[in-house]
Amino acid sequence: MNKKLAFGCMRLPMKNSEVDKEEFIKMVDLFIDRGFTYFDTAHGYISGKSEKAIKECLTSRYDHSQYTLTDKLTDEYFNTKEDIKPFFESQLKICGVEYFDYYLLHSINRHNYNKFIRCQAIEVCSELKKEGKIKCLGLSFHDKADFLDEILTKHPEIEIVQIQFNYYDYDSSSIESRKCYEVCRKHNKPILIMEPVKGGKLANLEPKAKKVFAELNNGTPASYAIRFAASFEGVVEVLSGMSNLEQMQDNLSYMENFVPLQDYEYDAIKKVLAILHGEDGIECTNCRYCVDGCPKKILIPDLFNVYNQKIKFNDWNSSMYYDITTNGSGKASDCIKCGKCENTCPQHLTIRKYLEIISEKFEKR
Numbered sequence: 001m002n003k004k005l006a007f008g009c010m011r012l013p014m015k016n017s018e019v020d021k022e023e024f025i026k027m028v029d030l031f032i033d034r035g036f037t038y039f040d041t042a043h044g045y046i047s048g049k050s051e052k053a054i055k056e057c058l059t060s061r062y063d064h065s066q067y068t069l070t071d072k073l074t075d076e077y078f079n080t081k082e083d084i085k086p087f088f089e090s091q092l093k094i095c096g097v098e099y100f101d102y103y104l105l106h107s108i109n110r111h112n113y114n115k116f117i118r119c120q121a122i123e124v125c126s127e128l129k130k131e132g133k134i135k136c137l138g139l140s141f142h143d144k145a146d147f148l149d150e151i152l153t154k155h156p157e158i159e160i161v162q163i164q165f166n167y168y169d170y171d172s173s174s175i176e177s178r179k180c181y182e183v184c185r186k187h188n189k190p191i192l193i194m195e196p197v198k199g200g201k202l203a204n205l206e207p208k209a210k211k212v213f214a215e216l217n218n219g220t221p222a223s224y225a226i227r228f229a230a231s232f233e234g235v236v237e238v239l240s241g242m243s244n245l246e247q248m249q250d251n252l253s254y255m256e257n258f259v260p261l262q263d264y265e266y267d268a269i270k271k272v273l274a275i276l277h278g279e280d281g282i283e284c285t286n287c288r289y290c291v292d293g294c295p296k297k298i299l300i301p302d303l304f305n306v307y308n309q310k311i312k313f314n315d316w317n318s319s320m321y322y323d324i325t326t327n328g329s330g331k332a333s334d335c336i337k338c339g340k341c342e343n344t345c346p347q348h349l350t351i352r353k354y355l356e357i358i359s360e361k362f363e364k365r
Helices: 021-033 045-059 081-095 113-118 121-130 145-154 177-186 207-214 221-230 245-255 263-278 300-313 318-326 340-344 351-362
Strands: 005-008 038-040 068-073 100-108 134-141 160-164 191-194 235-240
Touching (some): 005 021, 021 045, 021 245, 081 100, 081 121, 100 160, 113 121, 121 134, 134 145, 134 191, 145 177, 177 191, 221 245, 300 318, 318 351, 340 351
Parallel strands (some): 005 038, 038 068, 134 160
């Protein structure tokens, strides 16, 4: 049986500003000893230190048959087609391997997709696959479901997809976890899950939400978040960015003999979501009446959603999702104060004032 917990190497144990190799080795050894194999890295993780630590602590100590390694092609490291293969070869050397089990076009969205296409990244990676240097070619994705559908329709050679997916983002109008998952299923693509604990935010819940899970006497808040993601059909790995041995031991305790969530646990998650959404800074119900009449085509509920996530979780990628949401639609600053949105809002929200706040938050960086 495939073990679904993957070791995300973006948040490794650190000592001062360097990777704590001694702690990382202990984590690697425990992970492999308990039957888990999947490691995920990228060239930019920890300012280039993640790949190097992978070589020192994993690939130089274990035969490749004992682990599965994923690396990524990030758009900032190439400008032409000719740049890609030398960069890829440098990653192999840094990681100390002759091939990558999975190689993903990294963080694909509407802003960088054309660069990957212009530089023929898929074609180059497909050639590397023919050479045996990539076993499986995929992409990691940060955008809306309709765009993912478009990409997978155009590029059936993409074999696997990594998406942001967790119970808080499941029905998010900005991140669209559920819809992206459904697109992957539509195209019969195996699914890798990133951000199942939302960068640790779903592991560190406020007391009222934490109490809901505590009353089940069956695991930590992180365990419910990771098991939620792992319970979906088609999900082959759930990445967890483990920063110390204790976090790993907790994850292994419920993922070594993984049991999908039960109905009463889903009920608990619904209660936690009600608590979290009850604390939203803007109490929008996403009815979308305001969108239909907006002369500037501002996706008002989606901007409210991004804002709520930013103030609640201080997400590292909220600003990116603001840019994604406003690509092809109006920005908060485009509001002309006509008031049509407020006239149709059942919640009587002061939408024009909120848009000013959102503009200040996201557009003045």
